[in-house]
Amino acid sequence: MNTGENTIIVNELPVTVIRKKIKNLHLAVYPPDGWVRIAVPEIIDDEAVRLAIISKFSWIKRQIRLFQDQPRQSVRELVTGESHYYLGRRYLLDITPTEKRPFVEIKNKKKLVLNINEDTGIEEREKLLTDWYRKEMKRILPDIVRRWEIKSGLQVGSFGIKRMKTKWGSCNPAHKRIWLNLELIKKPTNCLEYIVVHEMVHFLERTHNDNFVDHMDRIMPQWRTFRDELNSLPLAHENWQY
Numbered sequence: 001m002n003t004g005e006n007t008i009i010v011n012e013l014p015v016t017v018i019r020k021k022i023k024n025l026h027l028a029v030y031p032p033d034g035w036v037r038i039a040v041p042e043i044i045d046d047e048a049v050r051l052a053i054i055s056k057f058s059w060i061k062r063q064i065r066l067f068q069d070q071p072r073q074s075v076r077e078l079v080t081g082e083s084h085y086y087l088g089r090r091y092l093l094d095i096t097p098t099e100k101r102p103f104v105e106i107k108n109k110k111k112l113v114l115n116i117n118e119d120t121g122i123e124e125r126e127k128l129l130t131d132w133y134r135k136e137m138k139r140i141l142p143d144i145v146r147r148w149e150i151k152s153g154l155q156v157g158s159f160g161i162k163r164m165k166t167k168w169g170s171c172n173p174a175h176k177r178i179w180l181n182l183e184l185i186k187k188p189t190n191c192l193e194y195i196v197v198h199e200m201v202h203f204l205e206r207t208h209n210d211n212f213v214d215h216m217d218r219i220m221p222q223w224r225t226f227r228d229e230l231n232s233l234p235l236a237h238e239n240w241q242y
């Protein structure tokens, strides 16, 4: 039986097709750029998938347009009770007034405490939290990179952390340098590791061709799960009976 993943182009739109043991077709449009994926029962061939996509095409286009018009993140006010994420877990923000030097700590595995002067504005709170995220990511990255260097046999010349709007990571194969999006510190460690490995594999292959996928399968067999986890919140999805 035909299982696995392939890409088809429908009206110039690339669509990832996943065949698995399911009864319904499941169509989803994902951030950050409106990536379209459809999960279908194994017996459905590409031509039937193509027709299904065409029947939902105006819906797909509308989701992509809606997303492009959307602000990237909900506005945060950095006040007590707000949800913030660290390594895939949700924490409640707690502003604890202090006259001393400001610092961030996790308390009772539940609270992300910003110890800071009460009169501070949103920018100062934001800077304190961002600096803490960056420091935490710098702390955990060296071990992760070293572990995957050993597993892959690849060498990372250097790595850095950046704020990026549209990418999780990037790399410079010539200098064996990788850049990671600071936002990854908010995601489960698996997702951070997946991006590290993905960028390392670009040292071998610049594009996401079959070779690239083979290297990913060899070095990190569960990479698809981690990728899906990283993009786990679809913008919109629809199920329908086949």
Ligand SMILES: [Zn+2]
Residues within 6 Å of the ligand: 198, 202, 208
């Ligand atoms: Zn890539």
